[in-house]
Amino acid sequence: MTEPIAYGQTPPLTARRSLLRRPTSTAGLWGWITTVDHKRIGIMYGVSAFVFFLLGGIEALLLRLQLGGPNQHVLSASAYNQVFTMHGTTMIFLVIMPMAAAFANYLVPIMIGARDVAFPRLNAFGFWTFLAGGLFMYSSFLLGGAPNGGWFGYVPQTLKAYSPGHNIDFWVFGLQILGIASLTGAINLIVTIINMRAPGMSFMRMPIFVWMSLVAQFLLLFALPVITVALFLLMFDRQFGGHFFDAQAGADPLLWQHLFWIFGHPEVYILILPAMGIVSEVLPVYARKPLFGYAVKVFSGIAIGFMGWGVWAHHMFATGLGPVAISAFGLSTMFIAVPTGVKIFNWLGTLWGGKLRITTPFLFAVGFVAMFTIGGLSGVTHAVVPADTQQTDTYYIVAHFHYVMFGGSIFGLFAGVYYWAPKVTGKMLSDFLGKIHFWLMLVGFNLTFGPMHILGLQGQPRRIYTYPAGRGWEFWNLVSTIGAFTIAASIVVFIVNVIRTKISDQPNVGADPWDARTLEWTIPSPPPEYNFAEEPLVTARDELWHRKYDEDGDGRAIRRELDYPVVMDEVPDEVHVHMPSPSYWPLVASFTLPAVAYGMIYRAWPVAIAAGVVEITALYSWALEPSTAPPDPDEGTEDHGPELDSGEPAAAELETADAD
């Protein structure tokens, strides 16, 4: 056991004289680059995902410009295919997934009363690998063309015979790299949630966001290996002349679709469950009531998690699986609507009888419920298999999943952004601008995607770069394009709001500006590196609320008269918590992965092999490096700073993580 270090103080230098000295500073740019603090990593996830959101949004605007009228020439057929592929791939893998990771990383530890995630350096590795994978995939735009086989990458279209360029290679390798990032993140969060809850926080006292994140991480854990296998086989077909999907050689191209959708459908729940968790946190706070039916919410989330594995073939109703198989998958798809419907009714129950404070996060959360309901209902019509054979691969599907992914996930994530922004920054985003953002986005969203239901029913297929006049599609496509630009305007309002708040000198909002319910609001905003000065003791679900409020005879909340503060508005002066030290190795291990991929794509084997050697070296160096840097004997002990107050609470010395 080494000496504890005062917060904010530079830890002593490493004892081992390694070639690459272990980073020591948590300040400045290098502090961010080498950080293992889950909050900084969460912020970096969020900022990177938002930048990718802008890129994916620009791609969407290009698509809408091209389809705003018949026979447009904004994009060529080739450019259109690249842009729609990258729009989907970006929004799923580089926006919603990492945005959910941002929330989980930042919030899970402070919601369960932990000082960090279980494996802080693995956490850093996950983030940098995500960023490396995203940048790698986007580098394809500069290297001869972006992926162009759709986010679903169906074979044989994506085999070398039909996609001879490197476009698809970037997709295959990029997704594998992103998969590594998500997989490590999933393992990390699962271990954190199971092992690092504060004393008293039983599973049924966990905040619902933590529950939904846990389910989503388990889905990731089991879904990612499936897509990885599929991508690996496709990589062999493309790089080494394999025949896993080559119909010419007797293979069955449907194998790809099964593998892809066994991943792809749980993926939908991976994208929506965290947003559902956010909404379930936000609504009770502004309704000033507990979540209606907490247990049912948890179990329906778990039920969705299980049933999500049994519906994949509803993406394949037109592939000729036969009436028995499609009947089975039609039934399972209908029945997954039951736990989903339960969630919607429980949200309504949460609002019922509340005292609703109409704030920006509340509006986004209500927007989620309203829009997700539409997506859920159109989803039921897909379970009606014969109807789906008319709808599949038309704009009706595009409408449906945007109501789920945008009306659901994105609205939910924005609810979370507005709700937790004061916790992360200590400053409130403007409620006025926030409401303008919300209304513009709600109207724009419905203008964009509402008409797509109609277009789909009128027979407009997906993934077409052009359409002729006279199909009856002109009007609604134009409306949709106008809607897309309305959404863009709402995002501009959001950016203005963020910048204005950032440069404003508003005073710190304190620990609990919303009169909220959960543990993260008991600690200062922004929280100190170690989160909790003292490990919290949890006695109830909605721990903070119960510290503040009692119930009278009618069950109404009444504020407790307390002569001590229940929250900590400012970082205390003398807290000595031993946190894990920063490290270079996760960064090295992450950015070596694209180098391996470039080497393989361009057949520059020495590059691939050299990068592989660096990768293995980095992983071993990381494994052999202690989680916390030991004091440097050369430096002596006088650099440890002032003598530590031995009277500090013992709890403050708990190490967050022993190894990772």
Add this chain to the structure above:
Amino acid sequence: MGVSRRRGAVALAVGIGLLMTACAKHAPQDTLKPNGPAARTIDHLYVPVFWIAAVIFVLVQGLLLVFLFKYRDRGERDERPEPVQLHGNTKLEFGWTVVPAVLLALVAAATLPTIFKLAKKPTNPINVTVVGHQFWWEYRYTDPDIGVVTANELHMPVGRDVYITEDGTLRKPDGTLDADVIHSFWVPRLNGKTDMIPGRVNHMKLKADTPGVYLGQCTEFCGLSHANMRLKAIAETPAEFDAWVQTMKKPAATPVDGDPAFAGYQLFTSRGCAGCHTVDGYTEGLVGPNLTHVYSRTSFAGALFDMSPANLSKWLRNPPGEKPGSRMPNLNLTPDEISKLVAYLETLK
């Protein structure tokens, strides 16, 4: 409250919009205007489910609006005490688990028999093997009394089933597959879509109630010209259909020296066209569409262009320029060669 009213307006607009699809004019691929038994069966299933969904939509959005209005915090002048800390209600939660499950069971009870009904093989159909190519459709009428091969425009007699076999296992004489990537055959007003998958065989049936031209197109992303892979189902009276079959069975017109089309005919056989296209009797190309009676069709190149000498000339000048990714290369034909070729093609009726 303005807030809720605007949300209501948006919801209403979407709802009305959906209804308007039923009255849209000139939507030749409208799934809500079925004109064949399969598409009508599907429509009869979709519409009631739509209305069930609409009722739930109104219920949920209505409750949401009512709650937002009724329970909103009115600030200073709101004298309500803090809300009752209601944690749930077992009966209610049980209710809204069971009621949707029962509703869905009803929908399932209607859906399952329909699936099997639509999958049933028709009696006494016209059999057509369909092969999707990048980016056009090939139709082979396999009944011995018909035995016709054509492209993009599917002729069918009204009132009689066409049993389509999307055969992805067919191979050329050199052993390579006829099929390339996955396509999906769809004529919305007649039936839902079925994928054409290399290495697999799928079936679907089409039947039109009344004569007419039913538009459709490929609905599985298949590359650069996925958007341009269109098709027509031409439903005609049995007599008209028989006449069409007789025309198609006639041998191709073969110009002789002195005919105005003779020069084009010579170009066709010498400039590489014959390497890819079949004209019954003298060429056996297997890459592009069979051109034996190409000029009897109303459109060409994946039903993308109307058949006319002007359009054919434009096409021959630079096929990949007209249709991205077209496997027909630019043969750098001179304007003179093009006009001769078009003159020849015009004779292939």
